[in-house]
Amino acid sequence: MKIVISGFYGLGNTGDEAILESIIDNLREGLDHPELTVFSLSPEQTANTFQVKSVYRGWRHQFKEKVRALKDADLLISGGGGLLQDAYPTKFLFGPLPYYLLIVLLAKLCGTKVMFFSQGIGPVTSRWGKILMKLSNLADFITVRDQYSKDYLENLGIKKPETVVTSDIVFAFKKKEDNRCIQSLPLKGNEKLVAVSVRPWFEHVKQFEQMATILDTLIEERGVTPVFVPMEGHHDKKASEQVMAHMKSADRTLMLGTDFTPNQYLNFIGECDMTIGMRLHALIFSTLMGIPHIGFSYDKKVESLLKRSGMWDYSADLHEIDVPQLTANALKLLDERAHYSEVVTTNAQAMRSEALRNIELLKEKFQV
Known part of the structure; x- marks a missing residue:
């Protein structure tokens, strides 16, 4: 199975890198030789650290490579982490919220299925942010890390995809001894x-x-x-x-x-x-x-x-x-x-x- 993973990766945040490591380790344990591609701000480092393919996550570079990766993929995993929020400045096409949702839209245009994976949702308080969140209805399936996130999605009118409460994927982190x-x-x-x-x-x-x-x-x-x-x-x-x-x-x-x-x-x-x-x-x-x-x-x-x-x-x-x-x-x-x-x-x-x-x-x- 070919899977693209989209999240806040390659930016040096320990929590998000732990999320990515846990996703990759558990996909490899649970699936039969998955082919993984990660959208990362530091694609070379991500590729070397996790032995995956990696494409630059931003819009200004490697756009064709992102499209190609999504077209070839069976599934886009959006997440985990708190990707869908506008606590940080959100403009028309810039900011976390439009970025991650436009990746979802691009995946669907490429004919690729989408799973929101172990996500935490909100806050989304701006009018534009709430409009953008409607794109979440394009997802084929959603898991969220707490009941609050599920309720938040429903209050924003995201009801088409099935949504299941699980927990943060880092709780499945595979610890390796290192002192x-x-x-x-x-x-x-x-x-x-x-x-x-x-x-x-x-x-x-x-x-x-x-x-x-x-x-x-x-x-x-x-x-x-x-x-x-x-x-x-x-x-x-x-x-x-x-x-x-x-x-x-x-x-x-x-x-x-x-x-x-x-x-x-x-x-x-x-x-x-x-x-x-x-x-x-x-x-x-x-x-x-x-x-x-x-x-x-x-x-x-x-x-x-x-x-x-x-x-x-x-x-x-x-x-x-x-x-x-x-x-x-x-x-x-x-x-x-x-x-x-x-x-x-x-x-x-x-x-x-x-x-x-x-x-x-x-x-x-x-x-x-």
Whole structure:
């Protein structure tokens, strides 16, 4: 079977690269020698990393190659991840929303079937965005990673394709042993590690000071070593430095490099006692590894994940951070880690089964 994969790939985002790795690994395990082509901003790197064919994703280059790939394909996989949203600027033909939907339209014009795969939907608030979303009715089949996304599609009038709730395909990530992250740190071996994931979020910066206060207390009262995990390169590195600038005990923190692979970050998080974070896939990695976690939810997708992992009661909306309460929650998770690790592990097993359904449903719906 020939499959084209379209998503936010080749841009150095750890979460999206983890999505791609999980899709590729599970397609290869579930199908008989699939021929895979990925639309990527860094096609040569993507091709070398995953041993696939790759075509430049943008419109300005390799348009004929994209058309040829879609014409030759049996299926376009659009996803996973949160592709269909207009939180970032959306113009007539530019922005994430028009790009991904026009790829879908192009696939249908080429006679290729389309599956929205393990996607998170929204927000879509602009009038033009809501009009563009009607193109989603061209899809032959849709899986979404949470009930919120399914409801969102229905509210936007996307009712023609069958839509099934599964979970983020990263819950089916195939971990490979790799300790390069932890080996890169100057550790003695007896530290109580707390993974910290922060990201920029438009003009909102108050969370950096709030995170700093919580981390200072954890250092003082439990002797933890916070380790910042910059999952989107210099963007997260800069955000991490902003947190550290507010801390009294910044000298007792560490930061990983920005060039580790998703699998390496996953292995590192698995060595930690707890995660406090914003990045969705840092929290997903924590869930996968059975690590208790507290989320600063900047988007419904984060809240949805935290509810499914069992950690929402200990987390908060980014705009409603209660520092004393979250600090107390963090101390509780550390002190009763074994119990909460079991809660997270149990929920992760259920979400892994749901993630693998994405592949089974693909095989069923497209008669592979």
